[in-house]
Amino acid sequence: xxxxxxxxxxxxxxxxxxxxxxxxxxxxxxxxxxxxxxxxxxxxxxxxxxxxxxxxxxxxxxxxxxxxxxxxxxxxxxxxxxxxxxxxxxxxxxxxxxxxxxxxxxxxxxxxxxxxxxxxxxxxxxxxxxxxxxxxxxxxxxxxxxxxxxxxxxxxxxxxxxxxxxxx
Numbered sequence: 001x002x003x004x005x006x007x008x009x010x011x012x013x014x015x016x017x018x019x020x021x022x023x024x025x026x027x028x029x030x031x032x033x034x035x036x037x038x039x040x041x042x043x044x045x046x047x048x049x050x051x052x053x054x055x056x057x058x059x060x061x062x063x064x065x066x067x068x069x070x071x072x073x074x075x076x077x078x079x080x081x082x083x084x085x086x087x088x089x090x091x092x093x094x095x096x097x098x099x100x101x102x103x104x105x106x107x108x109x110x111x112x113x114x115x116x117x118x119x120x121x122x123x124x125x126x127x128x129x130x131x132x133x134x135x136x137x138x139x140x141x142x143x144x145x146x147x148x149x150x151x152x153x154x155x156x157x158x159x160x161x162x163x164x165x166x167x168x
């Protein structure tokens with residue numbers, strides 16, 4: 001695939017908050033575009049996850065052939081999450097997000113995340129205070145055997161690079 005766009009993208013998130021992310025668009029003739037949206041550590045606004053369908057609609061409407069469709073991939077580099085607990089639990093992640101296209105409104109809705117090759121097993125992390133009381137409990141759940149979840153998959157860097165045919 002050929003990289004046709006690589007830029008820092010500014011957007012107005014929820015409540016008019018200024019957001020910023022990196023957008024890379026890859027193209028192969030007669031194939032859906034592959035768009036990688038990267039959450040930047042300096043983004044103080046709405047996250048790329050919370051604003052996914054809006055960002056994907058904005059970017060896809062700027063493409064030369066939007067009728068080809070898109071494959072939207074969220075990228076969170078290590079250290080880019082706002083929560084210090086999330087930063088400590090998760091390294092770099094790639095997630096493919098699938099949308100339902102709403103032609104009359106020319107927008108995308110009902111985002112579904114899908115992780116590929118998830119490196120995480122079920123984890124329960126309990127943060128105890130000095131007095132022994134529980135301050136926080138975080139649970140990362142595995143889906144039941146045979147259940148894929150809500151069209152959401154994590155991808156490895158290698159899978160993303162194989163998809164676009166070059167380093168990302």
